[in-house]
Amino acid sequence: MPIKYVFVLRFLGMLLLSLPLSAQAAVAIQHWQTTQGARVYFVESRELPMLDVAVDFPAGSARDPAGKSGLAQLTHGLLDQGAGGLSDTTIAHRLADVGAVLSGRFDRDRAGVTLRTLSSATEKNKALDVLAQVLQRPDFPQAVIKREKQRLIASIREAEADPGEVASKAFYRALYGTHPYARDEAGDPAAIARLTRGDLQAFYRTHYSAPNAVISMMGDITRAEAEAIAQRLAAGLSHAAPVAALPKPAPAAASDTRIAHPSTQSHVLVGVVGMARNDPDFFPLFVGNYVLGGGGFDSRLMREVRDKRGYAYSAYSYFMPMMEAGPFQLGLQTKLEQTGDALKVAQDTLRQFIAEGPAEAELIQAKSNLTGGFPLRIDSNRKILDYLAVIGFYRLPLDYLDTWVDQVNVVDVASVRQAFVRRIDPDKLVTVVVGAGSAR
Amino acid sequence: MRSLWAIGLALLLGSAQASLTDVTLGNGMRVIVKEDRRAPVMVSQVWYRAGSMDEFNGTTGVAHVLEHMMFKGTQTVPPGEFSKRIAAAGGRENAFTSRDYTAYFQQMQKDRLELAMQLEADRMANLVISDELFAKEIQVVMEERRLRTDDQPQSVLYERLMATAYQAHPYRRPIIGWMDDLSSMTAQDARDWYARWYAPNNATLVVAGDVKADEVVALARKYFGVLPTRALPERKAQAEPPQLGEKRIVVKAPAQLPYLLMAWHAPKLKNWAQDTEPYALQILAGVLSGNDSARLQKTLVKTQQIAVNASAGYDPVARGPAMFMIDATPAAGKSVAALERAIRAEIARIQREGINEAELARVKAQVIAADVYQQDSLFYQAMQLGDYVIAGLPPEALAGRVDKLRAVTAAEVQAVAQKWLQDERLNVAELDPQPLSAPARRAAVPGVRHAN
Numbered sequence: 001m002p003i004k005y006v007f008v009l010r011f012l013g014m015l016l017l018s019l020p021l022s023a024q025a026a027v028a029i030q031h032w033q034t035t036q037g038a039r040v041y042f043v044e045s046r047e048l049p050m051l052d053v054a055v056d057f058p059a060g061s062a063r064d065p066a067g068k069s070g071l072a073q074l075t076h077g078l079l080d081q082g083a084g085g086l087s088d089t090t091i092a093h094r095l096a097d098v099g100a101v102l103s104g105r106f107d108r109d110r111a112g113v114t115l116r117t118l119s120s121a122t123e124k125n126k127a128l129d130v131l132a133q134v135l136q137r138p139d140f141p142q143a144v145i146k147r148e149k150q151r152l153i154a155s156i157r158e159a160e161a162d163p164g165e166v167a168s169k170a171f172y173r174a175l176y177g178t179h180p181y182a183r184d185e186a187g188d189p190a191a192i193a194r195l196t197r198g199d200l201q202a203f204y205r206t207h208y209s210a211p212n213a214v215i216s217m218m219g220d221i222t223r224a225e226a227e228a229i230a231q232r233l234a235a236g237l238s239h240a241a242p243v244a245a246l247p248k249p250a251p252a253a254a255s256d257t258r259i260a261h262p263s264t265q266s267h268v269l270v271g272v273v274g275m276a277r278n279d280p281d282f283f284p285l286f287v288g289n290y291v292l293g294g295g296g297f298d299s300r301l302m303r304e305v306r307d308k309r310g311y312a313y314s315a316y317s318y319f320m321p322m323m324e325a326g327p328f329q330l331g332l333q334t335k336l337e338q339t340g341d342a343l344k345v346a347q348d349t350l351r352q353f354i355a356e357g358p359a360e361a362e363l364i365q366a367k368s369n370l371t372g373g374f375p376l377r378i379d380s381n382r383k384i385l386d387y388l389a390v391i392g393f394y395r396l397p398l399d400y401l402d403t404w405v406d407q408v409n410v411v412d413v414a415s416v417r418q419a420f421v422r423r424i425d426p427d428k429l430v431t432v433v434v435g436a437g438s439a440r
Numbered sequence: 441m442r443s444l445w446a447i448g449l450a451l452l453l454g455s456a457q458a459s460l461t462d463v464t465l466g467n468g469m470r471v472i473v474k475e476d477r478r479a480p481v482m483v484s485q486v487w488y489r490a491g492s493m494d495e496f497n498g499t500t501g502v503a504h505v506l507e508h509m510m511f512k513g514t515q516t517v518p519p520g521e522f523s524k525r526i527a528a529a530g531g532r533e534n535a536f537t538s539r540d541y542t543a544y545f546q547q548m549q550k551d552r553l554e555l556a557m558q559l560e561a562d563r564m565a566n567l568v569i570s571d572e573l574f575a576k577e578i579q580v581v582m583e584e585r586r587l588r589t590d591d592q593p594q595s596v597l598y599e600r601l602m603a604t605a606y607q608a609h610p611y612r613r614p615i616i617g618w619m620d621d622l623s624s625m626t627a628q629d630a631r632d633w634y635a636r637w638y639a640p641n642n643a644t645l646v647v648a649g650d651v652k653a654d655e656v657v658a659l660a661r662k663y664f665g666v667l668p669t670r671a672l673p674e675r676k677a678q679a680e681p682p683q684l685g686e687k688r689i690v691v692k693a694p695a696q697l698p699y700l701l702m703a704w705h706a707p708k709l710k711n712w713a714q715d716t717e718p719y720a721l722q723i724l725a726g727v728l729s730g731n732d733s734a735r736l737q738k739t740l741v742k743t744q745q746i747a748v749n750a751s752a753g754y755d756p757v758a759r760g761p762a763m764f765m766i767d768a769t770p771a772a773g774k775s776v777a778a779l780e781r782a783i784r785a786e787i788a789r790i791q792r793e794g795i796n797e798a799e800l801a802r803v804k805a806q807v808i809a810a811d812v813y814q815q816d817s818l819f820y821q822a823m824q825l826g827d828y829v830i831a832g833l834p835p836e837a838l839a840g841r842v843d844k845l846r847a848v849t850a851a852e853v854q855a856v857a858q859k860w861l862q863d864e865r866l867n868v869a870e871l872d873p874q875p876l877s878a879p880a881r882r883a884a885v886p887g888v889r890h891a892n
Contacts, residue, residue: 094732099809262694297523310579372530379479
């Protein structure tokens with residue numbers, strides 16, 4: 001879209017993908033459960049006259065039933081397209097009339113809705129009314145299902161032209177095999193075409209229940225009001241029991257997938273099944289990865305692939321912590337002719353890092369950046385809301401924010417090295433290359 | 441994809457100007473400080489009034505290439521050291537180049553501003569561009585072009601439409617530069633650019649956060665104030681001559697879905713207190729696509745189901761001319777031609793019947809709320825200030841913006857739709873998707889054999 005091309009950035013940051021959590025004791029999190037069993041996380045902040053609310057469910061694409069890939073995404077997309085007898089248009093207009101912004105977020109683990117509203121009574125109440133309808137009484141109108149199926153399929157088709165998207169999907173397939181994480185978040189067009197209204201209603205009832213809900217709130221309301229809002233949002237949800245745990249992903253076998261594409265660059269992804277959000281090695285892997293490929297210009301991959309050789313605009317690595325083990329992913333994009341050379345540099349960089357671990361000076365630099373940059377991670381309502389939602393959804397300890405800096409500080413060279421050796425076997429890497437031709 | 445409207449709105453919203461300091465140092469460098477004590481952090485941005493619109497044919501993209509080279513060392517700070525020192529202090533840093541400017545920023549804890557200023561002032565005056573590092577970095581920039589333009593069909597379409605819509609004005613050239621110009625660019629081109637534009641009297645420092653304005657100004661005097669003023673080249677107006685009739689292009693590129701982009705030349709904001717049309721055009725964009733059931737979404741996506749996406753956008757804050765744009769993707773089985781007819785019908789309806797009061801009130805409510813929401817981002821507040829100042833608008837224009845938008849009437853919206861959304865001013869680009877399985881395209885760099 002035109003206006004987004006106004007800027008050309010020097011570097012597209014990948015740091016946020018790992019969504020590290022942090023906060024000094026400045027963030028006082030209040031936590032309770034509603035009587036229906038929804039878990040609530042709240043931070044009161046009176047500085048700006050606004051309120052952010054997020055409600056998340058374990059209803060991401062990993063929850064798609066067999067043969068119904070796309071059901072979770074479609075269900076999520078339909079929530080605000082007709083609810084409680086209000087049409088999609090009425091919902092959109094009621095929100096806009098009070099300046100409220102309703103957004104969705106969706107990944108393999110989570111499906112959520114966020115609301116940003118002014119905290120003045122009239123605006124806030126009207127916006128929360130709409131949010132309650134959307135969460136509690138989606139209508140799933142037949143005509144709208146038909147329309148949104150077409151739009152979802154169109155978005156999947158459109159993404160097929162993007163070599164980065166093609167590579168990412170192939171990477172998850174190669175990494176996860178038969179595990180639910182293998183499936184694409186948006187789903188499979190053929191399966192989407194077959195979905196029925198009954199499918200959506202059943203998925204909604206079993207996943208969007210109060211015991212599954214995590215309600216996060218940040219902003220200009222009192223504790224008492226937060227309790228009332230949470231109670232009201234949870235009250236109309238179903239009582240379906242918490243969803244079962246996802247299966248544990250098996251380690252992937254080494255593989256090398258090459259996909260032809262009419263692009264001018266190859267998109268290269270390399271990785272293994274990495275770590276879960278509650279992994280005991282979280283901090284050694286997270287801090288260590290800063291040195292390898294998470295620290296932007298401070299990282300070895302950027303230095304070797306970009307600065308020294310000019311092979312790529314972006315070269316990075318990250319662990320994506322998920323409910324079960326998410327991927328460790330290393331990526332770069334380079335012109336077709338030098339694909340093999342760039343891939344080799346990246347592999348060698350990874351191999352050396354695993355063999356030797358970080359240098360003491362590199363680790364000090366990583367920890368300085370992470371701990372010194374910590375206040376930037378919690379400097380807005382939006383950021384704190386996102387952290388509340390992660391703490392709630394992944395059941396992280398409530399003092400997680402308070403201890404984050406200390407946890408980074410205790411990481412040492414040995415713990416990084418050992419953790420990487422345990423997680424990444426350089427002889428068992430999954431490799432995906434998307435670009436013109438299919439030659440190895 | 442975010443809608444054009446959402447981005448346009450975001451770029452334009454002003455804020456209540458709580459404690460703003462705006463001073464000019466003796467050497468001509470402007471310093472703007474916005475105090476905001478919500479968190480113990482700050483953002484520091486240095487904006488140079490030199491973007492791709494200041495380039496010449498043959499060296500397009502040099503503004504952005506220089507931006508990359510600004511991290512490659514000075515007489516006293518070795519290559520890579522800038523980023524390393526900022527990172528060691530817990531900072532985040534980056535830079536961006538637009539048609540109008542090049543800007544550099546650091547986000548850090550509030551007590552680390554001095555480090556940021558020291559390093560920025562150093563590279564304002566003492567940059568070293570070596571042939572060796574340039575040779576590597578120009579390769580990086582070409583990879584960036586491949587990644588973000590050449591392999592993104594909608595980006596290619598946008599680039600080609602701009603090159604068509606503007607025939608004289610330098611906005612016709614892509615910010616990243618044409619690939620051929622990048623291939624033949626030299627380190628001396630970058631040095632020349634740096635010598636021409638990187639001077640304190642062509643720069644504005646914007647600092648926002650938990651800082652004290654007088655302390656920021658004192659630091660700015662210490663580090664930037666000592667740099668000598670330099671004569672800047674004369675900036676000649678390069679006004680785009682009036683368009684004399686509709687222009688259309690087709691872009692063929694590997695893709696799965698067609699895509700349509702329509703762009704009308706439109707007025708920009710010049711005299712913020714007296715102008716009315718730019719504000720009315722912004723309301724018009726909101727009426728067309730400011731919410732999930734605004735006119736384009738309601739009619740094209742939901743009712744007629746002729747499009748899977750549609751949005752409108754307009755940004756009147758710029759050094760050069762402005763455009764009003766609509767983009768859309770046709771639904772399966774629908775043609776781009778039919779989609780264009782449907783968009784034209786929506787515009788004609790507003791030109792003929794105007795808009796209703798409920799729509800007008802809805803857009804204004806969004807403007808007012810967004811003005812509150814944007815205070816949640818320190819970076820964004822600094823960004824807006826820089827954007828306005830570079831465009832030659834005073835910070836008061838930002839502060840007064842909400843009131844100006846609230847004053848827009850339904851009749852004014854209808855009038856600007858009638859006056860500006862005319863075929864004579866229209867440029868249309870259609871993406872004609874080519875099979876993804878077709879043989880790969882030509883090598884993007886002349887002289888490099890394709891590996892297919």
